[in-house]
Amino acid sequence: DVFKFAGDAVLVLWRAPPRELAKTISLVLQCSRQIQRKCGNRDTHVGQKIQLKIGISAGPMDLLVVGDRRRQYFLICGEALDEVCEAEELANAGEVILSATSWELCEQHRLRTRRLAGKRAVKVGGWHGLPVAMPSRRVSPGYRHGTDVLARTPRPGWWSHPALVFQLDDRVPLDLFSELRPVTSLFVQLHLTAGISTVDIRTLIHDASRMMLEILCPHKGEINKIVLFDKGCMFLCVFGLSGEKLPYESIHALQSAIQIFNSCSTMLLEIEAVSVAVTSGMAFCGVTGHPLRHEYTVIGQKVNLAARMMVHYPGLVSCDAVTYASSRLPPYYFKELLEKKMKGLSHPATLYQYVGITEKR
Template sequence: MNSQKEELQDRAIVRIAAHLPDLIVYGDICPERPSVDYFDGVLMFVDISGFTAMTEKFSTAMYMDRGAEQLVEILNHYISAIVESDALLALWKVERKQLKNMITVVVKCSLEIHELFGAQESEGLDVRVKIGLAAGHISMLVFGDETRNFFLVIGQTVNDVRLAQNMAHMNDVILSPNCWQLCDRSMIEIERIPDQRAVKVNFLKLPPTFNFDEFFTKCMTFMDYYPSGDNKNLLRLACMLESDPHLEMSLQKYVMESISKQIDDKQLRGYLSELRPVTIVFVNLVFKDQDKVEVISSAIQDASVHISSVLRDLRGQINKVFMFDKTRAFHDCAALIH
């Protein structure tokens, strides 16, 4: 049985799916670009402090002999509980009526992340986090051309989670106003933030007879593609995907060429991490109407196709697409894609 699982997990489609969220892996394969999907969910925005300093440390001369390898080891050992980046946007897609219970699950997840990293030191560098949570309506935009696809989650809820995270200090969990309105207030002890409708989570106040494991299992029955039954020990069902050339070709368009090559060569071990000099160009787009998804989707599609064509001629490629300005307070939506 184990050999069968190992054979499944060694398939190219599984290695590609490991770099993509279930929203894409199990989403509709629609040739039309741009395309927009609408749903409800809970968002967690995690900012990781110390990762940039750790990266710089391992890229200095004294570590050049095996700096990248050491960084990969650190990432796999410490950061694998979160992500290999300095920020994470996590999404739980559920029906509207399940938001209240799912917020409780995500709050507990957030507190456990803080517990794990609160006093953790990695090679003399603190790695700490601050977290913002939001819940409500979310839109997903898929755009691209014949060679590359990208996706964004956008809307007011994404805006709210970014603002909540901006209010957080290290080791804080902040609920957006809508998240606080939708949650089960009997389960969450909070602290008011002066002049703000967002609130800070102090702790979960679970009744003495409350069985969180049973509560969690019940909540997960409403999550699409969550491992259960014989697959309950799997991190994701995507690691058991059967070969499907059409789906594999579709998913591969979301992966950068450099990553795709390493997947094909089976070079990946743990997280994919590289330390190498690069030249980066930031392109800032300003939209006349940022409140309508249908309006900005067309503009983003046209811009991405044009920019990709220019970069491709110069052997470059789009690495990240996000809908906020890191240098100032933003006012629309946020997402991070690579």
């Protein structure tokens, strides 16, 4: 099942009892081969080539459901998730990498592999005799063992954007939800302490999401996505979606950002630091995925920029030049940041730290 979209990455999850993990990994490898053949290389109309890489891991995982009656978010966590992120990072374009645990559990006699220097993960060079299908059977929801693939959605009916619930019930065609519109994106990253338990993670995300919604709602902001993934615990919040547009949107976003930063820093335990980034600009807002597994999201260069800023400027509230200019706030609300090299951005415009109103000023 396609479990989660996160930017240019997709998390796919197989659930299976422990005794069937070896056969399930073989099935996953068969799927990976077909995915690489069909989607491994693709040319876009703007001349950019898209290449695919795949990481595979296996083991126990915990399914977390956080939120309230109005909004529900599905997450998984566990060592297997950490391993699949590591395997994907080790992979180059066109490659399939097995994590150390999935290599120990798989049907090794069927595979041709190569060890990665200094790593326990292995690169899959080929395979023979892999199954083309698994026996049809029902898997109890109680099983918490599984195999997951990270290839650089929630269940149907679960939507984080409450404005869409009525239209979905009326079965409006999904393509009518999609549009290009100017929005402001706000990324929040919570740096979790090492060794935090699953119970504490669930409590922390529940408390953080509730706290953020209390801050965002008066400013017409929404939590669009919560992700436990390759960038740790991350929240994507959006201002300016359909029916929620306000004047002076940049000010609303910056004020929300500094409140979220201060509240999370002082009130949440089990975190080492908070990073927040704000950008403004045109983005695709709409439905991505398959008709049976899809979600409402925002995609665009400015969204990517906010994600990069969140990672490269930790422990503060950062914003781009467009947000800085459109807010029309006095310059002493900001500090200019040193330029850093960020993936996919050769020469980003000037970036700023938003400090808000301080006692000194």
